[in-house]
Amino acid sequence: MSEAKTIYLKDYKAPEFTVKTCDLVFELFEEYTQVTNLMQIVKMDKSAKDLVLDSVELELVEIHLNDVKLEEERYVVEKESLRVLDVEDEFKLIIINKIYPHRNSELEGLYKSGNIFCTQNEPEGFRRITPYIDRPDVMAVFKTTLVASREKYPVLLSNGNTESNFKLDDGRHGVTWSDPYPKPSYLFALVAGDLGVVKDKYITASGKYVRLNIYTDKGNESKCKHAMKSLKEAMQWDEEKYGREYDLSLYNIVAVDSFNMGAMENKGLNIFNSAYVLADEDTATDANFMGIQSVIAHEYFHNWTGNRITCRDWFQLTLKEGLTVFRDQCFSADLNSKEVQRIEDVKALRERQFVEDNSPMAHPIQPDSYMAINNFYTATVYEKGAEVIRMLHTLLGEQKYRKAMDLYFDTFDAQAVRTDDFLWAMSKAGEMNLEQFKRWYHQSGTPKLDVDEKFEDGTYTLTLIQKIPHAVDGSEQKPHFFPLKIGLLDESGKEILEKTLLISKEKEEFLFKTSFKPVLSINRDFSAPIIIDQKETHYGFLMKHDTNSFAKYEAAQLFGIQIIESLMQGNDINDEYVRAYGHILESDLDISYKALLLELPSISALMQRQNVVDFELIYDAIEKLQKHLASLYKEKLLEIYSKFHNPLCVDLDANSIGSRSIKNRCLKLLSSLKSNEMAVMANEQYSNSLTMTDKVAALDILENISSEYSAVAFKHFHDKYRQNTLVMNKYFSLLAASHREGTLERVIALQKDAAYNELVPNLVRSLVGTFTRNYKYFHAKDGSGYKFVADKIIDIDKINPQMASSLAGAFKIYKKLNVQNKKMMKVELERVVSTHSLSKNVYEIVSKIIK
């Protein structure tokens, strides 16, 4: 597949033509769909002769130019485009083409999810529907008519507002939709199906009435309550925090089972992976409820940051994604717990983005090249992008940040712009020079900050040195500009100062006058996405005294890491850590926060610190530490467990969620004792608890400590939920994550389960995706895990290249593996990359890994 072409940002050219209006008619049949596309097109670059439209796998029926049918010599069908020769400055073009949605397994363009017709056009799906100038800087006004069988597809939806309805004699009906806001083709959507609906309304701050509808497969209506509540919360939050109101009188959401990502912000017609809409106490975990709240808000927030102001080209993706993730993170923090939200966000960043940043796939939040743009919907563009916006927010402060956002909306509404335009608004209204700050957009890798402290003659000196990693191509990168929030504590634990330092030079020195040597609490709130390397540490002290909730958590993590690493070197467990852990156990901190403080460092956190990864050494050490803490604090852990275990409670308030979180943390730690007593407790929890959170926590423990109980409980779970795909996802994940012997064999067998279906991305992610994160069996020394995953990538690539390339990301650890694992993985990477007719998606990932 060496023909995969690299696209560069530096080659960007403004479009030669633009589309003013696009009127579409879709005739949806079971075997095919006929699309009639009428466009008013204007030449922007007068030197252009031919009109080149993007067109992938389309069957052309006919073309009319200014109402005259075009002879074949007037156009050329090229590999991924349609060229109309020698066109005028302004003209009308009608193209009729056929597509085959029921055969579309890539889930891009128009496809079927079960019996529902739906679309996914970001970033380049629209060219699989009809020939078009399929790029975000071409914005047109769309009108869409859908025609389909009235019986099979009573619900016909598209963007904007309904204009008219009609019935045909042959049992079909039609609806015409029009969207007044010009938009790029990636925001176009349609849905047709026999759907259930939940209706509600929202009155905007200025008194406008907005109808809210959530559509889903019939029978699931009762599971849409939380999504609807979240939508209304998001609408209100955007009014209060950003002064942004919704701009149409209708907001539709449709839940579908087959979807490559979480959801999509199509104008007025969001399409969601049903996992981010449907939930009730019996089938969804607390984490699922939180996920729904944040994804619903994310897509809603895109209406202003993404749709009203969009991206000039796909290199600018973080313009809308980093900003919208930052917005949804702040929303969740405001509605739930700020401290917990910040820690969860940083955890996710470090587990996914830091790993990416330290791999051959590292890229800046604004990449300068790609082969497959679909591969760039990454943790870097999204989550690191959000951290970059958060730093701007910290640098400017809330007031100026809001002024800068207002300026951004006022200046660029209805345009397709660049991250530089966004930074212009931040700099202007923020009254801050952001030239150096721009490096965050163009440099990759995670910066390290070396911290050195000195105390002499009443002066405390803090010396900070930025260590900026090289780019993937080996080139040098420059120091960053960022805010660094610190605190200084006296020896009794009292805070004497909190300050946000501005760091811009490679080496910085800060002097503080004090009469004693203070204890440093650094990168409070994780004010910059960097790695701190501190010579002198006081983790136990900070675990006790730090007043900053993030820094206290960080101290607990870093202390844990220090202890585990020292165990890996054959040392004993340090008593100070054990006491500090005990101190947290005894504390009366908020329970959700406390549950996070009690979490031990992850395998991934430890792996990231090793130059050559040795998994066994890591788990053995973690297990040893768990056992030690569990046996020493058994009584206290049991006490907390019984205090907060309330099997009949299904409430979703902070206290109920926090109770489940802390008692399940205690039970999990206790389960490291692998005793019958713990198996009995987990088994009782499985049988008696009414929430999915408790059931999943119990199953996870049983699977890892007791094959007898586990077999019975999993069978019960399967019998009860086998018809519910969203719950079956959990079943597959739990089994794929198992550390019990024979996991790979069971994963292979599970592919035959009646509930499993390789065409549904959620199921592939649950079974195969989870298996790639099972360090024990994915990285089995005999290479069996690698071989299985490579086989799956090759198979799934033929069905859905985007799904396959996301699985291929599991191999990005390649360079850091020990000799034996590396040898085994290499064989599989080479086998994948040399596969005949491999997609550019998988090719890009795998070729970069083995280069």
Ligand code: 0A1
């Ligand atoms: N813009 C969506 C994410 C999205 C991206 C690509 C997709 O298919 C290729 C689907 C969804 C969001 O940020 O929510």
Ligand code: ZN
């Ligand atoms: Zn998004």
